[in-house]
Ligand SMILES: Nc1ncnc2c1ncn2[C@@H]1O[C@H](COP(=O)(O)OP(=O)(O)OP(=O)(O)O)[C@@H](O)[C@H]1O
Ligand SMILES: Nc1ncnc2c1ncn2[C@@H]1O[C@H](COP(=O)(O)OP(=O)(O)OP(=O)(O)O)[C@@H](O)[C@H]1O
Ligand SMILES: [Mg+2]
């Protein structure tokens with residue numbers, strides 16, 4: 001539930017972490033398009049260059065304050081500095097704001113041909129525990145245990161969010177993906193909590209599926225998942241969401257949302273692409289689609305629909321595609337093509 | 344160093360576990376084909392089941408099948424159903440693999456000539472550690488609502504599966520071996536698996552070697568599957584990638600496989616689906632089971648039979664006239680089996 005309030009000008013303020021590499025260019029594109037669509041958003045740019053505080057990586061207090069105040073942020077790609085004892089910035093953000101659910105929709109992009117042209121999936125991944133608990137140790141020389149942690153608290157939170165999200169996007173069918181035939185207690189707990197939570201949402205259809213079958217069926221015919229929201233533990237979510245991204249042509253086109261208790265951060269899944277940074281070549285679509293998820297989260301569906309249509313029409317037309325989609329257009333030309341559709 | 348079984352009076356005794364779901368139907372198909380080709384194999388059939396049937400204690404039949412496999416060393420097996428209920432028993436499939444220490448699962452993913460799918464020129468082989476990892480079965484509830492599940496990775500088993508993958512690649516004239524892992528997150532467990540893989544690889548300088556994180560590999564598998572040759576991985580990732588792989592070339596009805604240990608080999612369809620939904624409808628595609636059986640024939644040194652039968656299967660599929668429902672056709676399991684029998688007469 002979005003807690004932000006309109007400011008004196010009747011707009012919402014949103015924190016913008018432009019990011020590194022191609023970040024500033026694709027951010028500019030988003031800003032121009034939002035301005036053309038007259039979306040009621042004012043941006044507050046935040047710098048998240050990491051600092052070491054008491055030997056721990058954190059982001060500047062300023063940025064944290066901004067996000068806490070606005071409840072929502074849009075984020076470009078961040079390059080994780082190697083060495084110097086920094087943990088990944090993405091992880092830092094996730095921990096700072098307790099971003100417990102990761103939402104990854106994947107939809108075929110009209111101007112980009114892949115073996116699959118009918119993908120429209122939504123996946124929600126538990127973001128805080130499971131195989132990513134980081135609890136591992138070497139029992140004796142050459143024998144390692146890695147603990148997958150499943151708790152009622154975290155599972156219930158992500159599942160409840162899943163049902164609410166399914167209602168909000170009008171795909172009233174939740175399918176929980178698991179491997180409870182093998183991991184009877186851990187995945188079994190996740191599934192049994194799901195069954196309980198489902199009772200609170202009688203208008204949402206609920207079922208479960210073995211991870212094996214999800215992989216098999218999704219790659220055979222992704223259309224079968226067009227009306228379903230998938231919810232799953234951390235590792236399965238990581239793998240299956242990347243697999244879905246593969247169906248539509250890779251990470252360059254997929255948006256994502258990180259939902260927290262209070263604050264949420266919307267981001268492109270791709271990296272900072274230092275090889276093409278500053279050359280007006282980058283494709284801003286992933287960040288744009290992330291900003292569309294943000295608008296929906298803020299209840300600004302009208303604007304989301306209007307801008308999404310302009311993006312999809314531009315892609316389908318295929319006249320102003322960036323290099324990664326096989327076109328010749330610059331970031332600016334692609335952006336202008338979208339803007340012209342908004343007018 | 345996989346053993347070769349002995350034969351008695353010119354014939355082999357092989358354990359047959361048809362399994363649940365479509366197992367009985369596809370095993371019937373194999374039996375008919377073997378009979379017509381006068382294959383010198385005598386079946387020792389045991390109808391273990393994971394379903395609650397009531398009459399015979401499932402545990403008794405499970406023990407019987409383990410003993411039979413220990414005796415015969417070679418088996419052909421369908422898939423046993425595993426109930427999801429939390430109080431239910433452990434998966435018989437996993438128990439069997441652990442008990443016999445058939446540690447290497449081999450799954451062949453290859454386009455069938457004449458059967459068009461979304462991807463072509465896919466030819467990869469998935470080698471999967473079968474006895475530890477996420478399938479260790481070690482779980483506990485520390486306090487109500489907090490469950491820990493242990494994934495175990497050992498140096499010994501990582502080394503053993505890596506060696507298996509490299510010798511398999513060498514023996515089958517493959518060029519590249521890729522290790523699949525998630526060592527960026529599971530730094531110790533998958534780290535050990537990956538490190539061991541690279542250590543062992545030094546003994547095989549003629550092979551190209553690389554590694555890839557499992558999420559990236561899954562993305563690559565659906566976009567550029569042609570880049571993969573032999574893949575080696577821990578248990579769970581094997582389940583994921585063999586199902587993705589099956590979908591690339593036409594589904595679980597087509598994918599053969601084997602589980603190999605030092606002393607025992609059990610051949611079973613590679614992507615391990617029970618098929619309860621189509622049980623008893625004469626609709627299942629027996630190809631995966633038949634090709635698993637031909638892999639078995641090669642293992643027994645019965646190459647003539649193996650070649651004739653697999654050739655007949657490939658030709659029937661390439662002709663495209665008789666196909667089961669999963670391949671877009673209207674034919675029954677029996678029709679398809681009969682087409683193979685006819686084809687074999689011409690070979
Ligand atoms: N939005 C984009 N538009 C066009 N090309 C892109 C985009 N994002 C990524 N790419 C391309 O995809 C490839 C990989 O990009 P990625 O950003 O992951 O690079 P990276 O070196 O991993 O950066 P980082 O270290 O920040 O993760 C690069 O060749 C890049 O040019
Ligand atoms: N040999 C086969 N021929 C045709 N279809 C098959 C074959 N084997 C599996 N399938 C199909 O693949 C799908 C997945 O099979 P699976 O065995 O997982 O189904 P199931 O066991 O009934 O369901 P679950 O695994 O959820 O218990 C099913 O639709 C099944 O019919
Ligand atoms: Mg990932």
Ligand SMILES: [Mg+2]
Nearest residue numbers: 270271272273
């Ligand atoms: Mg990157």
